[in-house]
Amino acid sequence: MPELPEIEAYLHALRHRIVGAVLEQVRIVSFSLLKTVEPSIEETEGRVVERVRRIGKRISIDLDNALNLVIHLMVAGRLGWFETRPSKPKRGTLAAFDFSTGTLVLTEAGTKRRASLAVLRNTDDIDPGGIEIADATRSEFAAALLTNRHTLKRALTDARYFSGIGGSFSDEILHRARLSPTQINTNLTDEEITTLFDACRMVLSEWTDKRIAETGSGFPAKVTAFHPDMAVHGKFGEPCPACGATIQRIVAKDRETNYCPTCQTEGRILADRALSRLLRDDWPRHAAES
Numbered sequence: 001m002p003e004l005p006e007i008e009a010y011l012h013a014l015r016h017r018i019v020g021a022v023l024e025q026v027r028i029v030s031f032s033l034l035k036t037v038e039p040s041i042e043e044t045e046g047r048v049v050e051r052v053r054r055i056g057k058r059i060s061i062d063l064d065n066a067l068n069l070v071i072h073l074m075v076a077g078r079l080g081w082f083e084t085r086p087s088k089p090k091r092g093t094l095a096a097f098d099f100s101t102g103t104l105v106l107t108e109a110g111t112k113r114r115a116s117l118a119v120l121r122n123t124d125d126i127d128p129g130g131i132e133i134a135d136a137t138r139s140e141f142a143a144a145l146l147t148n149r150h151t152l153k154r155a156l157t158d159a160r161y162f163s164g165i166g167g168s169f170s171d172e173i174l175h176r177a178r179l180s181p182t183q184i185n186t187n188l189t190d191e192e193i194t195t196l197f198d199a200c201r202m203v204l205s206e207w208t209d210k211r212i213a214e215t216g217s218g219f220p221a222k223v224t225a226f227h228p229d230m231a232v233h234g235k236f237g238e239p240c241p242a243c244g245a246t247i248q249r250i251v252a253k254d255r256e257t258n259y260c261p262t263c264q265t266e267g268r269i270l271a272d273r274a275l276s277r278l279l280r281d282d283w284p285r286h287a288a289e290s
Helices: 004-018 138-145 152-156 167-177 190-215 275-282
Strands: 022-028 047-055 058-063 068-072 077-082 093-099 102-108 116-120 248-252 255-259
Touching: 004 047, 004 058, 004 077, 004 102, 004 190, 068 077, 138 190, 152 167, 167 190, 167 255
Parallel strands: none
Antiparallel strands: 022 047, 022 093, 047 058, 058 068, 068 116, 077 102, 093 102, 248 255
C-alpha cells in the first residue's frame, strides 16, 4: 500500500500538472470503483481544479464547484500520467481522468478491486484516520500510541491512530528507534516513547523528501513497498547497514516484518509462525546461531 511518502510524491507531481487545469472527462472502466451516486460523476466534468491534497491515505482533487474527487489507492492502486490521452485503456485500468493538460490513469494490480473513488460535496465527513506525525506533539503521539495494548508494529500501522504509516515504514521507524516490532507498547519507558516519536518524524520526513527528489519533474513510476535504500524492510538475509548482522523476518499471512536482531532484539531471533513451527528444535534462537 502506498504510504505517506508515496502519497506526498503523487501530490507533488500532480500539483503542477492539474491545479488550474480543466477536468474535461472522467472515464470509469471498472464501475465497482465509484462508491457514490450523488453528486454524479458528470458534475465534475468541465470544472477547474483548485487544489490537490491528502486526507490520511486518500488523495482529494478539489474542483471549483465545491466538489471533490477522492481517491483511495488501497493496497494495489497506482496512478500514472500521460501527456496525450490514451486511446485504449491498458490492463488493470479502473478510470481515466482527462484534464486539459493530460490524462491521469488509475490502475490496480491483481483481481481484487479495493481501490475506490468518491464524488463528495463535503470532505469533512471523511475520517482521515490517526494523527499526522509531522503536526503532532510528543504527548499527542504518546496518547495515540498507548490507546490500545498492542505490539509496536501493530500500533504504528493502525490507521485509526497514525496517518500514513504502513508495513514498510513501520519497519524502518522501529529500526531507527532500535525497538523490537513485537515489543508491547504499554511496556515502553518515557525515553523509549520519545525515541520512537523522533524516529517516526525523521523517517517519514526523510523518505518524503527522498520520494519527491527521485520523482523530480517527472511522475512517480515504480511505487512499491521496497526500496534499495531502506535499512531493513525487504532486506531479509542481507546485512544490517548499522551493524552488519543478518536481517531477519516474521511472516504472518501476506504480511512481512523485517528487523535486525542485533539492533532491535538484543540478538534474539523472533519466532516466525511458519518457519519456527516447521523447524522446531532447529529454529535458531539467537543471531549467533543463524
